[in-house]
Amino acid sequence: MSTQDIQQLIDFISQSGLDEVNIETTDLKISVKRYGSGVPVVAAAAPAPAAPAPVAALQPQPVAAPAQTAAAAPTVAAPKADSSNYVTIKSPMIGTFYRSSNPETPSFVEVGDTVSEGKVVCIIEAMKLFNEIESEVSGRIVKVLVENATPVEYDQPLFLVEPI
Structure with a gap:
């Protein structure tokens, strides 16, 4: 999953009104949490067969807040x-x-x-x-x-x- 795909996912989630989404596949684990109308926090991890996966924090572009x-x-x-x-x-x-x-x-x-x-x-x-x-x-x-x-x-x- 590319950074652009992740950004599109964040944009979709921000427009949907959901506050928390967890997506996990064999290659990737993404957790998106947003509190109030702030910028979403995204954490992604790649699995490793023998050791726990390190968590890398991605810096998403700020999502435009609604016109409110x-x-x-x-x-x-x-x-x-x-x-x-x-x-x-x-x-x-x-x-x-x-x-x-x-x-x-x-x-x-x-x-x-x-x-x-x-x-x-x-x-x-x-x-x-x-x-x-x-x-x-x-x-x-x-x-x-x-x-x-x-x-x-x-x-x-x-x-x-x-x-x-």
């Missing part, structure tokens, strides 16, 4: 009833969203703050690199759509901005 992330993320403030004129600042990459440069400093922006083009609004950590995300629009922050220190996807909405 934005709905499940707590919000900081409620938007006005008419949100048609708001501009969304979206994540340019996959990573971990941070509202400030470290836990001891205040957030880059709060609800009600006025931002201009080029002002840093958050940081997204991707592969141990901290990337400053700048506003592409001038306006007032109306809503923060993502909880601090949570994973974000590419093009996921982060902030709602009322243009000036």
